Amino acid sequence: MTRLLVLLLLALSSTSYGFRMLEGEFTANKTCDLWCSFKKHRNTGNHQTAIGSIYRIMGDNKPGGEWLQIRDKDNSIRWVNKTCGNIKINKPIPFDYFILSISWQPTFCKEQKNKPECQSSNTLFALHGLWPTTDKKPYPAYCQGQIAKPFGHYTTLPLDQELSKKLSSNMPGTQSYLDRHEWHKHGSCSGMDVKTYYTKSVNYFQWFSDSPVAKQLKSHKGKIVSSKQVKQWINQWSASQSISLHCIKQNNKTVLKEIRLYLKKELPVSPNSQSFFQYAKRSNCPDSFYLTP
Incomplete structure (x- = not known):
């Protein structure tokens, strides 16, 4: 009873x-x-x-x-x-895979012109976050009992100088304390300490940034590309079921906002083709879209 x-x-x-x-x-x-x-x-x-x-x-x-x-x-x-x-x-909140979220920064900065990272940046790709994910709601978040706060209200993360420099270079949002928010909301659910979490986040982001897919997208900035063409680039590097594209409407154009890589739960520090999780939710980009310069 x-x-x-x-x-x-x-x-x-x-x-x-x-x-x-x-x-x-x-x-x-x-x-x-x-x-x-x-x-x-x-x-x-x-x-x-x-x-x-x-x-x-x-x-x-x-x-x-x-x-x-x-x-x-x-x-x-x-x-x-x-x-x-x-x-x-004592008991971790379970998850099934990671999403590495990568922003197409020009689209972000069109929406957030007053953000510090948008004042002088000419970056195309920006690390948004590494998210432990499951298909069942609620999604893992604030897993060690953290309280959600405005980004700047969290204390500085205990990262060494070298890693902090790498993170700032790849995640322009650190200027707005995005790194602190991402750690407390998502990193706390990863099963990793903060140094390991951001070491892997940076490594996997750089892996994508150096990929043929990223190079093709960079070379087409300011142009309209077809989803079919982008999928071909993706297939040449990995598998189409491991990456999704996400678009929004901006100034009457459909533009790329975000790229998501789906990665296995057991992430080695050094990325490789075996790191992909063969599942991706359907991209919401139409047959063609614009790459904001």
Whole structure:
């Protein structure tokens, strides 16, 4: 009966808050209220955390949300703000493959003219991110209990000078703290530490940038290309089921916005043709599209 009640409460939480089940431990480092309902600020019995005490994590209100659901010492289910302690997630959130997202930077900068990285850049390809992905929703995000924040509100990532330089060169968005956002939202789900995550991200991005596909696209900037032709370039390098193209409407033209590489979950540090995951969601680009210069 008790187990049935717990499952019912979790189901209700999921419906109301986008609840995500997690397994782990929360260690309180300050005294905070333990709410029956954080939305209504209801704390029946005036429960509070005890500094140094460890609580079992049941889940959070949503990926990137501010609230953890825990079991209090009397076995009741309560909500606590994530800033009230340290979070340790014991069971990784599963995923099936990676998506390496690569922006066609001129299209991005047409939309985001005021971004720092768009003021003086002449880059065509830009690293957006490396995303652990599954076909089942919700997609993995903020997997170590992180809170979603504006990009610049995250602290500097602990990367050495050489890797930081490489990352800045390949991900112009570091000027807008994109690297911090991508690590907390996606890298935290990768099973890698931050250095390994960005080493592989840069290596795979550079692998694509040096590919015949990238060279052909660069040589056709400012021109209309056919999807059929681009697929032929892709097939010469890899397999069409491992790369997808994504377009948007911009100034009454259909333009390339993003290229996605689908990669295996077990990524070696050095990319090779065996790294591809033979699956790609259908490209949304039409028969022909424009490569913004």
